Amino acid sequence: MAEDTGFEFLEKRFAEIVKAPPFSEWTREKLYDNLDVVWSLLEKDYFAMFRTGGNIQQSWNNNNGYFYEKVVLDYLNQELEGKNVRVYNMGKRKYHKMPLSVRNQISDSLKVNVTRKCINQRYQLKTEIELDLLAIDMATNRIISSITCKTRYRERVYQPLYASLHLSNVRAIFVTMDRDRNLKTCEKPSDKRALLEHYMDGVFVNSSDKRLGFCAMIHPFKEIVPKILEWKLLNGSHH
Numbered sequence: 001m002a003e004d005t006g007f008e009f010l011e012k013r014f015a016e017i018v019k020a021p022p023f024s025e026w027t028r029e030k031l032y033d034n035l036d037v038v039w040s041l042l043e044k045d046y047f048a049m050f051r052t053g054g055n056i057q058q059s060w061n062n063n064n065g066y067f068y069e070k071v072v073l074d075y076l077n078q079e080l081e082g083k084n085v086r087v088y089n090m091g092k093r094k095y096h097k098m099p100l101s102v103r104n105q106i107s108d109s110l111k112v113n114v115t116r117k118c119i120n121q122r123y124q125l126k127t128e129i130e131l132d133l134l135a136i137d138m139a140t141n142r143i144i145s146s147i148t149c150k151t152r153y154r155e156r157v158y159q160p161l162y163a164s165l166h167l168s169n170v171r172a173i174f175v176t177m178d179r180d181r182n183l184k185t186c187e188k189p190s191d192k193r194a195l196l197e198h199y200m201d202g203v204f205v206n207s208s209d210k211r212l213g214f215c216a217m218i219h220p221f222k223e224i225v226p227k228i229l230e231w232k233l234l235n236g237s238h239h
Contacts, residue, residue: 006050006063013045014038014071029222032075035206036177039064039151069132069149072175076135076147079225084138085232087147090131101141106134112166130159135173135228144231145171145201152179153192161199171201171231175221178207186213193218202227 017023017038023031031038043060050056069089076087088098098106107126115122133147146167148160153176164172174196176183183205184190189197196203197217204224205212214220219227 006046006059007067009046009049010042010063010067011070013042014067017041032206033220033222034208035071035221036179037208039068039177039179064151065149068151068177072147072149073133076133076225076228080135080228083229083232085135085144085228086138087133087135089133098136099141102134102136102143105141105143106131131163137232143167143170144228145173147173147175149175151177153182158195161195164199164201172199173224173227174200174203175224176203176205176207178205178209178212181209183212183218185211186215186218201231 018031023038026034043064046060046064047056050059073087073089080087088102111124111126113122113124131146132149135144135147136142137144146160146163148163160172160174182190183193183196183203197215200217202224203218204221204227205214205218206221212218
């Protein structure tokens with residue numbers, strides 16, 4: 001089964017699901033704050049559609065991850081329309097559509113200074129950081145924030161933490177449905193939640209789990225756009 005066929009199925013089925021009750025009766029805010037409910041239906045329908053297509057679990061893992069990025073990307077660009085902010089996908093083909101000054105800034109941000117302690121010699125290296133989305137201030141071509149999107153994260157939580165350490169003057173955002181319920185609660189956090197709260201500038205969750213417990217660092221997804229605009233005014237710099 002070709003992966004693009006699965007991706008196209010997700011696009012079509014997602015549009016059908018959100019246009020039908022009960023989701024058609026929900027506000028846009030409620031829909032995206034509870035996106036995991038829609039995703040459960042998508043997953044069920046995907047496995048029913050492609051049950052004879054070979055390694056369906058791997059196909060689902062690949063396509064659902066990329067499609068989640070697209071859903072977040074489309075939502076953000078619709079909500080940020082007219083506010084001089086645009087979110088870009090960092091896939092190789094999308095990357096080259098960015099303004100050249102933004103691409104240059106990304107390249108500079110990925111450079112780190114390291115020291116070979118055995119000979120006390122310093123090097124500047126380009127690190128291999130995987131980035132999902134970037135929010136750009138189109139007036140200045142400045143990067144406001146990096147946005148990592150994971151429906152589930154488990155051990156992959158360390159990828160955005162590494163990026164947050166090396167992207168200078170860029171706010172690090174983590175977006176997740178927390179489908180495995182790894183965040184736990186504010187009162188009894190998981191180790192991964194504690195790491196996210198320490199290293200990230202904001203975590204935004206599309207989860208219907210009422211036990212989650214939001215706090216100063218863990219937010220419902222609806223708060224992501226106001227936060228990006230707030231950081232835009234602060235010129236994307238850390239305090």
